[in-house]
Amino acid sequence: MTDRILQLEEQIAHxxxxxxELSDIVARQEKELDVLKRRSSMLMEREAQREMEVGGSIPLADQRPPHW
Structure with a gap:
């Protein structure tokens, strides 16, 4: 009986x-995601401003490639 209790305590410790460890990993990933979301948002805003400065032209992402 004592051996079984020791095994269970060992398993609980592991x-x-x-x-x-997993909690630390999730917390780190959450911070990384926040940084990436902010960067993505900044890039989207920067691209929107650049498209507005260019004027009425079709956004580069919507243009057909030259080989079409």
Missing amino acids: LTRTVE
Whole structure:
């Protein structure tokens, strides 16, 4: 019985460590996602401003490639 309790305590310790590691990873990824979202938003705003400065031309992303 004592051996079984020790095994269970060991498993709980390993699982607790794994959960803590995964929590740290998720927190880091959340920060990275926030940075990437801000950068993406800034790039979208910059591109929109550039398209407005060019005037009434078709946005580059909507133009057909020259080989068509």
